[in-house]
Amino acid sequence: MADVSRETPEHEPDAAVPVFGDRIDLARRFTDALIAQGEERGLIGPLELPRIWTRHILNSAVAAPLFTAGSRVGDIGSGAGLPGLVLAIARPDVRWVLIEPMERRIAWLTEQTDELGLDNVEIVRARGEDWTEGPVLDAVTARAVSAFRTLIPITAPLVRDGGELILLKGANAANEISAAEKAIRKFRLSDVRVEPVGDGVVAEPTRVIRATVR
Numbered sequence: 001m002a003d004v005s006r007e008t009p010e011h012e013p014d015a016a017v018p019v020f021g022d023r024i025d026l027a028r029r030f031t032d033a034l035i036a037q038g039e040e041r042g043l044i045g046p047l048e049l050p051r052i053w054t055r056h057i058l059n060s061a062v063a064a065p066l067f068t069a070g071s072r073v074g075d076i077g078s079g080a081g082l083p084g085l086v087l088a089i090a091r092p093d094v095r096w097v098l099i100e101p102m103e104r105r106i107a108w109l110t111e112q113t114d115e116l117g118l119d120n121v122e123i124v125r126a127r128g129e130d131w132t133e134g135p136v137l138d139a140v141t142a143r144a145v146s147a148f149r150t151l152i153p154i155t156a157p158l159v160r161d162g163g164e165l166i167l168l169k170g171a172n173a174a175n176e177i178s179a180a181e182k183a184i185r186k187f188r189l190s191d192v193r194v195e196p197v198g199d200g201v202v203a204e205p206t207r208v209i210r211a212t213v214r
Contacts, residue, residue, distance in 0.1 A: 009035045009049045015201050016053060019061050019090070026089045026116050031057050033112060034080060041108060043080035056082050059168070059206050060143060062198030064090035066166050066208065071138035072097065073166075074158055076128040077145040079105055083168055085112055087141070088121045097122045099131065128154040135160050135213075143168035148209055149180035156187040159213040165189070166210055173207040188214045 012028065020027045035052060038044040048056065060083030067073055067087070071094055075084030078098040088096045098109050098121060106125045113121045124131075140155040140163075148167065155165055169176060173194045177184075184192055189211040196205040 007046045007049050010051055010053045013053050013058065013202075015058060019058060019064075019201060023089050023092070026118075027057065027061070027086070029116060030081070030085060030089060030112060033115070037108075038080060041104065043105070043108060054202060054204070056080075057086055058198070058202050059204075060086040061090045062202055062206050063087065063141070063166065063168055063208055066195075066197065066210070067091055067094050067139060067141075069093040071095070072136070074099055074128075074131075074137045074140045074155075076140060076142040076151070076155055077101075078109055078123075081109055081112060083141060083143045085109065085116075085118070085121070088113075088118050089116070092118075092120050095120050095122070097124060097137065099124045099126055099128055101125060101127045101130075128158065131158050133158075135163075137163060139164040139166050141166045141168065147179070148173075148176035149183045152180060152183040152187050152189065156189065156213050161214060163213050164210060165213065166208055169194070169207045169209050171207065173209050177209060184211070190214055 017024050039046050064087055073094055074097045076099050078084040078100040084096055084098040100106055109123050137158050140158050192211040195208045195210050197208055199205040
């Protein structure tokens with residue numbers, strides 16, 4: 001018999017309310033939709049449901065304070081909206097550009113943006129490499145897309161001089177920086193470091209690679 005307990009959605013953790021504040025209802029609606037439709041639409045796997053809040057929603061949301069009010073931020077490979085839609089919920093004062101090449105994911109992102117009434121979201125169907133506006137974004141983020149050395153040539157050209165890369169990573173973040181030394185020099189990144197966020201709020205802080213683009 002299958003172990004159905006592995007597919008039971010995680011209950012909302014206590015940390016969710018302080019992280020989202022008065023936007024918690026939107027976060028709940030998005031999470032409920034992801035639980036209901038995510039597996040069927042190929043956005044998340046069934047084994048993600050028991051950790052949907054801690055591993056995905058809050059893991060994305062705790063990075064929200066790193067972004068500057070009034071800035072325009074690109075999310076490369078938005079997929080299910082992690083982190084882009086979650087951050088758009090948490091930070092309505094930031095303009096988010098969700099960049100995603102797959103049509104079915106674009107459909108999901110569009111539906112959720114409309115249903116949640118997020119007027120701070122722009123959706124672009126493209127790969128990061130196909131961005132045509134040039135280096136105009138104040139920052140670029142990404143989560144679970146690729147190694148840092150691979151992301152640098154995709155993300156840095158989108159960012160204005162003095163803007164930032166703010167990339168959500170895992171436990172291997174420091175090693176990813178070491179492996180990216182050549183790309184860091186080529187794309188003139190400075191102040192490259194790992195910054196844990198969410199410590200004391202969530203059980204496992206999110207590790208973020210931050211770098212300034214020059």
